[in-house]
Amino acid sequence: MTGPTLVRDEIVPARAPWSCVVRRGQRLRIIDLEGNQAVDFLLYSLGDDTERYSAQDTIAAQRNIFLRTGSVLLSSQGAPMMTITDTSVAYHDTIGGACSCESNTLRYGFHTKALHACVENFLFANAAYGRDKRDLVSNVNWFMNVPVEADGTLGIVDGISAPGLFVELRAEMDVVVVVSNCPQINNPCNGFNPTPVRMIVTE
Amino acid sequence: MKKAATADPAGARAHARAMSGTLVEAMPTIPAASARDLPEGVDGASVLWDETIAGGGYSSRRLSRGARLQLSDLRGDACVSMMVFNAEQPVERLNVADTLKVQWNAYLGPGRLILSDMGRVMLAIIEDSTSGHDAFCGPSNARSLAASSNHGLANGRDRFVAAVAKHGLSARDIHPCINWFKPVTIGEDGSTRLDVGPFAPGRRLTLRVEMEVIVVLANCPHPLDPRSDYSVTPVRATAWRGPPTPPDDPIRNATPEGLRAYLNLEDYYRR
Numbered sequence: 001m002t003g004p005t006l007v008r009d010e011i012v013p014a015r016a017p018w019s020c021v022v023r024r025g026q027r028l029r030i031i032d033l034e035g036n037q038a039v040d041f042l043l044y045s046l047g048d049d050t051e052r053y054s055a056q057d058t059i060a061a062q063r064n065i066f067l068r069t070g071s072v073l074l075s076s077q078g079a080p081m082m083t084i085t086d087t088s089v090a091y092h093d094t095i096g097g098a099c100s101c102e103s104n105t106l107r108y109g110f111h112t113k114a115l116h117a118c119v120e121n122f123l124f125a126n127a128a129y130g131r132d133k134r135d136l137v138s139n140v141n142w143f144m145n146v147p148v149e150a151d152g153t154l155g156i157v158d159g160i161s162a163p164g165l166f167v168e169l170r171a172e173m174d175v176v177v178v179v180s181n182c183p184q185i186n187n188p189c190n191g192f193n194p195t196p197v198r199m200i201v202t203e
Numbered sequence: 204m205k206k207a208a209t210a211d212p213a214g215a216r217a218h219a220r221a222m223s224g225t226l227v228e229a230m231p232t233i234p235a236a237s238a239r240d241l242p243e244g245v246d247g248a249s250v251l252w253d254e255t256i257a258g259g260g261y262s263s264r265r266l267s268r269g270a271r272l273q274l275s276d277l278r279g280d281a282c283v284s285m286m287v288f289n290a291e292q293p294v295e296r297l298n299v300a301d302t303l304k305v306q307w308n309a310y311l312g313p314g315r316l317i318l319s320d321m322g323r324v325m326l327a328i329i330e331d332s333t334s335g336h337d338a339f340c341g342p343s344n345a346r347s348l349a350a351s352s353n354h355g356l357a358n359g360r361d362r363f364v365a366a367v368a369k370h371g372l373s374a375r376d377i378h379p380c381i382n383w384f385k386p387v388t389i390g391e392d393g394s395t396r397l398d399v400g401p402f403a404p405g406r407r408l409t410l411r412v413e414m415e416v417i418v419v420l421a422n423c424p425h426p427l428d429p430r431s432d433y434s435v436t437p438v439r440a441t442a443w444r445g446p447p448t449p450p451d452d453p454i455r456n457a458t459p460e461g462l463r464a465y466l467n468l469e470d471y472y473r474r
Contacts, residue, residue: 050374056299056341059395060426065339066393076360076377078346091393095309095339097300102322106305106463119320134375136320138300148389152310154303 004202014194015183017121019128021046022171026203027085029168032143034195036159038182039142040098040118042126043073043081046174049131051075055094055138065148066091067140072172076137080172087167090160093141095148098122099184108186121180129176141182142167144189158188229257229437238441242273242409245443252442256283258435259357261421263366265290268472269447270412271329274420276384278436280401282428283383284342284359286367286419287317287325293372293417295321299338299379305460309389311336311381314454316461317410323471324464325416327454330409334402335386339395340426342380347426353433362421370417383408384438385425397427401434413448413468 007026011033012018022028030039045051057074059065067073068091073082097103100119104112122136143161148154183194209215231254232238238253251270255277256262266272274283289295298320303309305318312335317326342359363377384406386398424435448455448465455465 054341054379056339056379057344057426060340060347063395063427064393065389065395076374078344095300096304097298100301100320100322102320102467103298103301103305103318105322105467106301106318106460110463133294133320138379146304148309148393150391152308152388154309155307156304 007201007203009200010198012179012181012197012199014181014196015116016181017125018179018181018199019125020177020199020201021174022177022201023174023203024171026201027168027170028177029166029200029202030142031164031166031198031200032161033163033198035163035165036143036161036191037195037197038144038184038189039197040122040180040182041140041142042122042137042178044129044131044135044176044178045075045081046176049129049135049176051077051079052135052137053081053139055140058094065095067094073140081175082169082171085168085170088165089143089167092167093144093146094138095154096141096144096146096156098136098139098180099182104186112186115185116183118180118182118184122178125178125180141189156187156189159191229255229260241441249444250441251444252440255437255439256420256422257437259423259433261362261366262440263369263417263419264440264442265415265417266412266442267415268412269445270442271409271445272412272418272440272442273407273409274383275439275441276333276402276406277404277439279404279406280434280436281422281438282385282425282435283438284363284380284421284423285383286363286378286380288370288372288376288417289319289325290415290417293370293376295319296376296378297325297380299381303338305464306458309338311338314457316464317381318464319414322464323468324413324461327411327413327448328408329411329454330407333384333386333406333408334398335388337382337385337387337397337425339387339389340382342382342421343423343426348424351424351429352431353424356433357423359421359423362423363419366419366421382425387427395427397425399425399428399430411445411448
């Protein structure tokens with residue numbers, strides 16, 4: 001027996017977009033190199049990209065808003081796209097969505113409109129595949145902490161990740177992974193300091 | 204042998220025309236001005252849309268700024284999945300994540316805003332006699348219905364596909380939705396808890412339309428509904444003309460984030 005074969009091993013710079021095809025059975029490991037770096041993450045079926053990650057289908061099927069080891073990321077058609085095979089972080093977010101120039105103006109003030117944002121990265125990375133703003137839906141936020149309190153109060157709060165912590169996913173179909181290494185500097189999702197993450201694909 | 208009544212075009216025409224005037228529960232009121240049992244203070248002349256949507260049914264409608272849209276849970280077991288588009292440029296649409304995140308709260312209720320992905324308010328909840336709604340679980344789909352033994356019956360996802368097609372939109376435009384009338388709350392461990400009801404008949408929700416919108420409604424069982432008898436009852440949608448939101452409106456000014464969503468909207472409509 002030989003061990004896993006390395007397919008890709010790349011560093012995504014702070015604030016940058018990234019995308020990659022991950023074939024069924026391959027594994028993607030995302031490493032939070034410096035700790036508490038939100039990694040905004042979308043999935044599209046390689047064969048038919050009208051089938052894409054659905055946060056709501058994923059939440060409904062597992063009856064829980066948090067993503068943990070064993071969580072199955074479902075598509076808009078309810079099909080498994082990827083499974084979390086292992087993670088050293090207690091849970092990840094999929095209700096917080098992506099930051100945008102426009103939502104930043106609501107959250108922090110009109111002065112933040114020109115700051116770089118995840119939707120900009122998603123649009124840029126998706127354009128390479130012929131996709132556009134219509135194709136953006138609620139995403140996963142690896143390493144981001146969004147608790148919901150008893151009265152419904154929620155917010156992006158200090159992270160529960162740390163340098164070197166990771167999440168590992170197994171592709172259940174051929175998928176295109178689209179990532180924004182979150183550039184947000186107005187809340188604690190990146191510890192107010194966006195940093196690089198590492199992406200390793202093996203088979 | 205007697206000729207069948209619909210064997211020729213004239214017979215088929217007579218047969219078809221004889222159906223005119225049939226009344227059923229789930230149908231639109233045409234003309235809308237003849238709608239009955241209107242909310243207090245609403246006269247027929249101001250009614251824009253009145254339609255009862257069956258359990259399993261769907262509808263959609265373009266509505267203008269200032270309109271009020273009331274959803275009435277006629278028999279207490281409706282589950283209305285809603286998408287919203289900017290009618291002028293449908294690439295702008297409801298963003299559920301921003302709606303919750305910007306308002307720092309997971310639960311929709313009186314005074315809450317429905318926000319687009321462009322930092323603008325689309326709808327405001329101006330009246331709500333329910334015990335809550337669901338912004339987490341999305342529409343039912345073929346798999347969720349099969350899981351409750353409701354194989355092959357109308358599901359919210361498929362209703363959305365048909366509804367958006369009638370506006371020139373497609374599966375790519377189907378976005379995360381809100382489920383009205385079925386409260387889902389979140390436990391400390393992240394678990395979702397559905398209060399499936401059924402509830403007292405006549406629960407009402409009134410939305411103020413802040414943007415020129417296309418509202419898409421699908422009335423199908425909630426994806427977490429465990430009942431195997433396809434339990435969902437009709438909802439009535441009634442819209443009427445109203446004034447645009449004035450600068451001193453208390454909902455507009457309730458929070459700094461919400462106020463900026465109105466300011467962005469008002470800026471967009473400077474023409």
